[in-house]
Amino acid sequence: VLAGLTLVAMVVLRWPMVWVVPGLGAVAVALATWRLSRRSAR
Amino acid sequence: MSWLLNPAFTAPDWLGLFGHFLLLSLLAIGGAIATAPDMHRYVVEERAWLTDAQFTDSIALAQAAPGPNVLFVAVIGYNAAGLAGMAVTMLGIMLPSTTLTLAVARYGHRRQGSLPVRAFTAGMAPLTIGLVLATGWLLTEPTRDSPVAWALVAVTVLAMTWTKVSPMWLIGLGALVGATGWI
Numbered sequence: 256v257l258a259g260l261t262l263v264a265m266v267v268l269r270w271p272m273v274w275v276v277p278g279l280g281a282v283a284v285a286l287a288t289w290r291l292s293r294r295s296a297r
Numbered sequence: 298m299s300w301l302l303n304p305a306f307t308a309p310d311w312l313g314l315f316g317h318f319l320l321l322s323l324l325a326i327g328g329a330i331a332t333a334p335d336m337h338r339y340v341v342e343e344r345a346w347l348t349d350a351q352f353t354d355s356i357a358l359a360q361a362a363p364g365p366n367v368l369f370v371a372v373i374g375y376n377a378a379g380l381a382g383m384a385v386t387m388l389g390i391m392l393p394s395t396t397l398t399l400a401v402a403r404y405g406h407r408r409q410g411s412l413p414v415r416a417f418t419a420g421m422a423p424l425t426i427g428l429v430l431a432t433g434w435l436l437t438e439p440t441r442d443s444p445v446a447w448a449l450v451a452v453t454v455l456a457m458t459w460t461k462v463s464p465m466w467l468i469g470l471g472a473l474v475g476a477t478g479w480i
Contacts, residue, residue, distance in 0.1 A: 261427025
């Protein structure tokens with residue numbers, strides 16, 4: 256989903272990378288942190 | 298345009314070119330090639346320093362030539378503003394990422410198993426895939442109406458995914474198809 260959103264943001268919406276990478280990157284890292292911490296808690 | 302520098306470039310143009318590549322260097326997750334869509338947006342769409350075809354040719358030429366992939370930045374810089382453009386873009390794309398890598402590599406290596414480092418690498422992977430796909434789509438721009446070009450794309454993807462054929466053969470095939478005027 257994140258790869259698809261990145262593709263749409265860059266190709267269709269033509270957003271600058273300076274919005275896309277920090278914006279989606281923050282969401283991606285937050286999701287990965289949540290998944291990894293949930294996995295290690297189990 | 299002179300081969301040494303583009304006389305039409307003003308001081309703000311030089312600063313803009315350097316500043317943009319400096320910024321892209323910090324955002325280049327997945328390598329410099331992943332920043333190609335933003336370079337295209339800046340040098341082709343916003344500033345009109347290059348045409349679509351010149352931009353794609355710059356990347357194709359650098360990718361087909363031996364050496365690091367990042368050299369496509371030098372070709373784009375040269376085509377936009379001559380040798381001085383090449384120096385400015387290469388300095389911009391190399392300086393922050395090299396400095397950051399030297400500073401952060403040891404930290405990341407020591408904490409490889411820690412949650413923040415693992416979350417960062419896992420989170421950035423899908424973004425890298427999206428950026429590389431966006432680069433691929435952008436590179437099809439000048440030949441998007443050609444069925445032969447799409448057939449060549451399909452053959453390349455299939456060959457690289459399912460066989461161990463050297464990319465050199467595919468580059469040769471592309472050159473042959475281009476030279477015969479089929480694309």
